[in-house]
Amino acid sequence: EIVLTQSPAFQSVxxxxxxxxxxxxxxxxxxxxxxxxxxxDQSPKLLIKYASQSISGVPSRFSxxxxxxxFTLTINSLEAEDVAAYYCQQSxxxxxxxxxxxxxxxx
Amino acid sequence: xxHLVQSGAEVKKPGSSVKVSxxxxxxxxxxxxxxxxxxxxxxxxxxxxxxxxxxxxANYAQKFQGRVTITVDKSTNTVxxxxxxxxxxxxxxxxxxxxxxxxxDYWGQGTLVAVSS
Numbered sequence: 001e002i003v004l005t006q007s008p009a010f011q012s013v014x015x016x017x018x019x020x021x022x023x024x025x026x027x028x029x030x031x032x033x034x035x036x037x038x039x040x041d042q043s044p045k046l047l048i049k050y051a052s053q054s055i056s057g058v059p060s061r062f063s064x065x066x067x068x069x070x071f072t073l074t075i076n077s078l079e080a081e082d083v084a085a086y087y088c089q090q091s092x093x094x095x096x097x098x099x100x101x102x103x104x105x106x107x
Numbered sequence: 108x109x110h111l112v113q114s115g116a117e118v119k120k121p122g123s124s125v126k127v128s129x130x131x132x133x134x135x136x137x138x139x140x141x142x143x144x145x146x147x148x149x150x151x152x153x154x155x156x157x158x159x160x161x162x163x164x165a166n167y168a169q170k171f172q173g174r175v176t177i178t179v180d181k182s183t184n185t186v187x188x189x190x191x192x193x194x195x196x197x198x199x200x201x202x203x204x205x206x207x208x209x210x211x212d213y214w215g216q217g218t219l220v221a222v223s224s
Binding site for chain 2: 001032034036043044045046049050087089091094095096097098099100101
């Protein structure tokens with residue numbers, strides 16, 4: 001099983017701050033890494049696919065980068081509505097797996 | 108626009124089974140895999156398995172092999188997930204999600220399954 005480890009697990013943030021979330025894979029997964037946002041009491045929402053590809057309708061302040069075993073999700077100029085949990089997910093292996101999540105809270 | 112609507116919350120006894128449904132509308136139902144993902148209270152996301160409606164073939168995560176069954180009714184565009192031998196650790200919100208090229212691009216609203224004696 002490919003294990004995804006996210007950091008940090010929790011971050012207290014302020015509006016307009018630049019936020020970076022990291023996801024490390026236990027094996028090389030190429031660019032088969034995707035990011036989701038889950039707001040409280042809502043279903044997850046796809047933000048970024050294949051490490052850096054944007055999704056229609058997602059604000060441009062969200063971007064992704066990385067390949068192999070190290071990936072990052074960046075939120076430029078965070079807005080209050082971005083308070084949520086963020087998960088990475090890999091599709092390189094048959095058993096699809098998620099990171100444990102990163103929760104953002106407004107300071 | 109794809110819309111996935113799931114069945115309502117369930118309360119089950121340990122050792123019993125639960126069957127959750129997910130009805131799809133919009134989009135090409137049979138061409139995409141439909142997956143089930145669960146989320147225990149305050150925890151992360153866990154993929155359970157998927158079915159490809161056009162093939163009527165299901166695959167399961169190793170952890171759930173033998174305990175989960177995913178089926179499809181193509182006449183009603185509905186996917187089902189049955190989990191057997193329930194235990195308290197199975198208490199979670201269960202989501203169906205359309206799987207497109209490795210990503211989950213549309214999600215149902217979630218179904219809470221509570222397992223309690």
